[in-house]
Amino acid sequence: MSLFDKCAETVRRFDYVKAHNQYFYFREFEPTAAPFVNLAGKRLMMLGANNYLGLSNHPKVIAAAQAAIAKYGTGAGSSRVLTGTSPLHVQLEKKLAEFKGTEDAVLFSSGFMAMMGTVATMVDDGDVVLSDSLNHASIVDGCRLSRAEKRIYRHDDMASLEEELVKCAAFANRLVVTDGVFSMKGTVANLPEIRRLADKYDAAVMIDDAHGAGALGKTGRGTAEHFGLEGKIELTCGTFSKALGSYGGFCATTHDACTFLKFTSRAAVFTASPPPSVAATVLACLEVMDEEPELMDRVRRNSQFMKDGLKQAGFRLEDTITPIIPILIGGDARTFKMAGGLQDEGVVVNPVVPPAVPKEGSLIRVSLMATFTLEQLDQALGKFKKVGRALGVV
Ligand SMILES: Cc1ncc(COP(=O)(O)O)c(C=O)c1O
Structure with a gap:
């Protein structure tokens, strides 16, 4: 097969599903009064967006983004590590740490990069990462990129996780990684049991809480808050692309781990900083969550x-x-x-x-x-x- 044969094959497959009214991708939605959208001139009710709290349309959030664009322009112009850091980025990292009950937080340019970059960087040669079989693609890619050994445990099966942990005593470090909320099924990881097993076998825990923020916990702080485990998870990663009204991601953890990620995660260093308006948007979303x-x-x-x-x-x-x-x-x-x-x-x-x-x-x-x-x-x-x-x- 030539380099482009597979592309032609993909197009043929999609032509088929389009002809059979089975194509629901890249639909061009126009905004109308939220939570409705327009598609080809027709007004539709949007029951497929992850904007759980409706914050991407909140007047205070929009005003904050507009004010930041007026002040800082539309782009950050560089990686965070060089000249792409504004006071808004630093303020947001502090606020996210407070939100997740950790010492510090580090921003990434997308949720995908936050998950992938954190897994890929935190575990290395001689370590092992244990990952739920239904984890998000960003974690799967992080595992692929890392030099650590990988073990996949059966989805939400704590006996399977323990079976794997028992075999991992010889590794220098063990990291258990799970989605907090599994994105397609909406089910919640058994975080208390994962924490208990991790403690028993001397492992650290990382959660991808992309869908937990705004959705779980009394104050919307996510899966850890839901289970009363705030501050008890070593690495909590998240995204701004769901309840937090924007685009970008973060990892909340210890101050030392944040510094390590800021300087050594290739997904954080070798990419442009999220625009300051993104930081302003997320700060406003977090404020609205407190106020409303x-x-x-x-x-x-x-x-x-x-x-x-x-x-x-x-x-x-x-x-x-x-x-x-x-x-x-x-x-x-x-x-x-x-x-x-x-x-x-x-x-x-x-x-x-x-x-x-x-x-x-x-x-x-x-x-x-x-x-x-x-x-x-x-x-x-x-x-x-x-x-x-x-x-x-x-
Ligand atoms: C569980 C989970 N993790 C990570 C991501 C990636 O986040 P982002 O869309 O911000 O890149 C998503 C969303 O696509 C997700 O559902």
Whole structure:
């Protein structure tokens, strides 16, 4: 196969799915009054975004971003380590450390780079990293890049983790890595048991809490807060691309580990700094979370309302306590048809098929925002029922 044959093959595959109304990628959404969007002139309800608290549209957040652009311009112009650091970046690192209950935090230019760069840099030759089989691609790539040995334990299977840990005594250091919230299924890692096993076998713990912030814990601080383990996780990485209204990522940990990552993580050093307006945006999001705790209550209320309604209608759901609702449809073709039917009815969702989920695990991924009213969600439920019945899903 020549270098470009595989590209042509990919195009042929997508031509096929487009012709069969199974293509739901790179849709060009225009903004309208949030939480609605426009697609090809049609107003749709957005039940597929990770903007859980609606903060990317919050007036205070938008004003903070605009003020930072007016003051600093649109780009940072360099890597953090050289001339790309502004007072806003430093202020945000302090605020994130406070948010996660750690000594310090270090910014990365995306969530993907935060996860990948942290794993790849923290463990090295002679160490071992133990990773949940369903961890996000950014962790998988971090494991690939690291010189450490890799062990994959069965998803959310603590016996499997312990089996692996028992065999790892000879390594210099052990690092257990897990998503806090698994992004496709919305389920939560068993962090208390992971912490207990890590202590028993002298391992450190890293969580990718991309979907935990804003969604879990009384004050939205994430998975560790949910389990009362704040400050007890050695490395907590996160993203600004979900509840924190922007784009970029971070790792919250000890002051020494932050300094180490800042100078030795290639994903942090050899890339441009996030624009100062990103730092201003995230600072404003964190302030709004403190000032408007009702946003966390509303996203939970909305998620519960939708889960109850879907269950009552006969849909099969994986049990979750997050704003991510995975609806098990059965079969890739029917999953695409469900997404297509909902889009025709004015509701945007994400069809998720292998390899993003295990074989036979195709699902419709619904994600909730605090900004919906119950009346709007009730209307959406009506559409789910209509399309689900037509396809024989319920
Ligand atoms: C669990 C998880 N980790 C990491 C990432 C990467 O974050 P980002 O989109 O900010 O690069 C995502 C989102 O795509 C995610 O869902």
